[in-house]
Amino acid sequence: MLNKMDDIHQLEQLDKQHFLHPTSSxxxxxxxxxxxxxxxGKGIYLSDVKGNVVIDGMSSLWNVNIGHGRLEIGEAAREQMAKLAYSSCFATFSNEPAIRLAAKLAKIAPGQLSAVFYTSGGSEANDTAYKLARHYWSIKGMPEKKKIISRTKSYHGVSVGATSATGLQPFREFSGSLAPDFLHVDQFDTDELRQLIIREGAESIAAFLAEPVQGAGGVHIPPENYFAEVRKICDEFNLLLITDEVITGFGRTGKWFGIEHYGVTPDMMCIAKGITSGYAQLGGVMISKEINETFKQRSGGTFLHGFTYSGHATACAIALKNLEIIEREQLVSNAKVRGDELLAGLKQLKNxxxxxxxxxxxxLMAAIEFxxxxxxxxxxxQVVAEAAKRGLICRAVTxxxxxxVVIAPPLxxxxxxxxxxxxxxxxTINA
Known part of the structure; x- marks a missing residue:
């Protein structure tokens, strides 16, 4: 620990001068x-340079599913770095961790999701999904199918495409410049979705995009049968269904993936965050067997999409160890049990x-609405500020x-x- 107040003050001044923080005042x-x-960080706790210890009630950014300070992850990273920290996956180059992780993801993913395109995080995963959806329709002879329908109160990231898909207006207003061909409907209104498709013309629409539970928008859980009706509409009008599992994936909701609660399977699924529990930057888009076969059979020439760190060897090795820990410690079922206890406690607070x-x-995705x-x-x-003083990090949504106030502790x-x-x-609330 820094033991001199002068050292802490210097860090604070350097932070002010040189560090432009994301999503901060x-x-x-x-x-x-x-x-x-x-x-x-240790377990569900974080400590700072002043000696304060707090419960990480948000898993930092919904992502530290296995908790902080897991030495197994560090050892897995060290072993992989000693052999091969990174090599390009362009031009069909590959590496063992990326291959084995792809196979593992295909095994645990719902339905016919069977292949993955790797990214560095959730925003890239979302932008990739939109591009892949449009490419899919193009090579099938329907290049006019470009539009992406998203929902109000949704959050999909902050790259240009992901911001354009996001349904939280302040994010969309930040730069004042959005990508074309993005539409929005009410978060849970399937009639409005149907009418929008009819009005715009299904021949112009590539996909419908949704989070199984809206996270950053305030932990909004869909009504019963909502996703069943969405799947039916997508099939009826020949649209792809893309689910954004960046927050809800890898056990957060008490199942491996949030969409599994609703008995439907998407055509594409965006993943990130909990895939490595934040120990390395990694994301991806999972695609169905049918889409994958279409790409194989109809994509001529070079598949012109990729990121420098797609299939990053060390990140993939970390993800494999992370998934091993989730399985071994039965953290998916623990999320359900502890989530039920958390909800019961919140209901008592409401009373x-x-x-x-x-x-x-x-x-372990929860919300208190005032x-x-x-x-x-x-x-x-006010609640978030006071809770932090009392040893709990949570998040305000206004x-x-x-x-x-939203809460999402480690699994x-x-x-x-x-x-x-x-x-x-x-x-905190009493205070």
Missing amino acids: IEQQQTLGPAFIFRE ESEIIENVRALG KENKTTTPFSP FNGQDT IIKKAEVEKVIQILRE
Whole structure:
């Protein structure tokens, strides 16, 4: 630990001067400095340079599924780096970890999803899915099928295509320049989806895109039969169904993938985050056997899409070890059990509080929605700030008039730790 306040102050000043933070308040950073400078993680806990210890109630960014400080992951990375840290996968070059991970993903993925295109993260995965969908229709003789339909309150990333698909307006307004051919419908209105397809013409639409549970938009869980109806509409109008499992994948919802709760299979599936539990940057798009065969049979010349780090050997080795840990420690089922306990605790908080409108959860994705607060600032930023002081990191969602706190702890969380999370939230809301 840094033992001199001068050293900490220097770090804070360097942060202000040289580090432009993602999705942060520049004004707050420049006025108050970094909220935490973390130096160590262990299990569900993070500690900072000042000696503060907090529960990582968001798995950092919904991604540290196996928890912090897993030495097995470091050893897997070291072993792979000592042999082959990285080599290009362009021009049909390959490496063993990328091949074995692709086979593993095909084994655990739902339905006929059988091949993967690797990316460096979720935004790249989403942009890739849109390009692959358009390429698929083009080589099938329908190049006019380009439009992507997404939903309100959705989040798909911050690259240009992913931002254009995102249904949270502040993200779309950030640069003032969006990609063409993206449309949005109400988050759970299948009638509106059907009418939009008819109005635009199915011959112009490539795919419908959806998160099984909307994460960054406030943990919105679809009503019963929603995805069954979506699958039916996509089949009826000859659209691809793309699910964005960047947050919901790899056990987060109490199943390997969130879409498995609804009994349907997508044609493409975006993955990232929990695939490595944040120990390395990795993402991908899984495609169905039919799409993969179409690419093999009809794509002439060079498949002109790829990233420098597609199939990164070390990242893939880390992912393999991460998936091994998830299976060995039965973290998918633990997410369901602990998620049920978390939801029960949140329901008790709702019964105790006059300011909570609603609580919801699926596995270890949970939300507390507050009642409309016309007289003061929204409750959720105040709750998040106070919870941090009391030892819990959670996240406020205030887009589109929402006032919600979201919680997504690591999948290794224990019953006593769930109870501790609930107690901190209780004390925070009472305060």
